[in-house]
Amino acid sequence: MAAIASAAGVDRTTVHRRFANREVLLSAVFQAKLDSAERVLDEARLVEAPLPVALHRYLEGIIPVSREWPVDTRLMMQKDPAARVRRQEQSARLDAFIRRALDEGYLRADVDAAWARTILDELVDTVAHRFPDLEPPQAADLVADTLLNGLGAT
Amino acid sequence: MAAIASAAGVDRTTVHRRFANREVLLSAVFQAKLDSAERVLDEARLVEAPLPVALHRYLEGIIPVSREWPVDTRLMMQKDPAARVRRQEQSARLDAFIRRALDEGYLRADVDAAWARTILDELVDTVAHRFPDLEPPQAADLVADTLLNGLGAT
DNA sequence: CTTAATTGCAACACTTGCGATGCAGTACTT
């Protein structure tokens, strides 16, 4: 809390006045991240748009979100049931997108959907935080290329 | 410390008697992980063995190590210079392995070595901890296949 | 100009985790 306050250039007590306690503040952060992510999911049109277009749009949108809210939602939603439900809904949309990619033949038929989904998340996190200098468009290209083609020669 | 003690089925004070303080215990954990990882690197013969063989041997060896010592060495070596140096040495061996893969044409010439290296680590971590039921051989296959070929159809 | 709202600052109580110590009981060694 002290670190957050000083990072915000504000006294610690002021933070406590705005957010009753630690969990309320965390929930607010989750809300903000979930709001941003939801907008990205909507605008990517994961269901309707051509699959490669949707993928690229999702990646280009979600990478800045991941950078702006560098919090691991998996670990932090434990005490916020509402946020957890919301996150699961968003997660389900991505699961469906992966299934669509499998159905439409963009992913090899023998790949496990859960694996594909995890790798997608992981690549996003990696490019977002370990390669902070990559601009979102290039980062999105890199992730999509790595996900679909890997790094090996033909 | 209390959680570690109870996980070990031992009183908290006993842990403090064995390890003077928190950092000493962490250093011991790092030592153990670094020892295991070093053996894996040696036995993989990253320099001499045919590249696909070395890769597979490394993966099959390092995945159980990652599972047995689920600690993020990047964050935790800050206060242990000796361990950090040792980790950097091991890291350099993997960097060289990636360069070798590039030189020998196993990786596309246009892939960034740092990116390849990061993805390798990330895939290992992911399969090790998010797919704990996969046996090391299958897990190694999966990582190698994903790394080299990606998940996309031809 | 007066009032209401917000902030910084100092101080306080409370909780938690860390590390240390003394003591008694148990196990292992010679």
Add this chain to the structure above:
DNA sequence: AAGTACTGCATCGCAAGTGTTGCAATTAAG
């Protein structure tokens, strides 16, 4: 059997993080 080493248990002091409150100063609004 005597001594040594290790452990669990209870207890203590210390430091750090959290949350609260009162007060004075500043700012914004009527």
